[in-house]
Amino acid sequence: MLFKPFRYPTSLLYEECQVLTVRQLFVLQTVMRKHLSLPYNPSSQEKRQRHRVCPTQRCRTALAKRHFYGIGGHIYNKINKICHIYAATRRECKRKVVDWLKTQNYEDIDNLLKI
Secondary structure, three states: OOOOOOOOOHHHHHHHHOOOOHHHHHHHHHHHHHHHHOOOOHHHHHOOOOOOOOOOOOOOOHHHHOOHHHHHHHHHHHHHHHHOOOOOOHHHHHHHHHHHHHOOOHHHHHHHOOO
């Protein structure tokens, strides 16, 4: 495809092809699933903490902290604070999140996944 050597670094290949890494795809799919399940409530925009629109779950085990149901609300609220995706349509939400994810590096995504 790009005629790169066999041991060419994956991260550089992802950047050249402009595709998301596996972690970024997990974040994107988590945000999109949460965005579809959240009903839009205009009165939540008047709250003091506007970015906290998705209810979060308390996780008691390390496995639950890595699962969609345990971390999904936290990821959605963090990205909503940055990109303001709550009032956006599904297509706008995906475009904003993908554009933002392409600007992030591995460490930023890793920090995003921590509760």
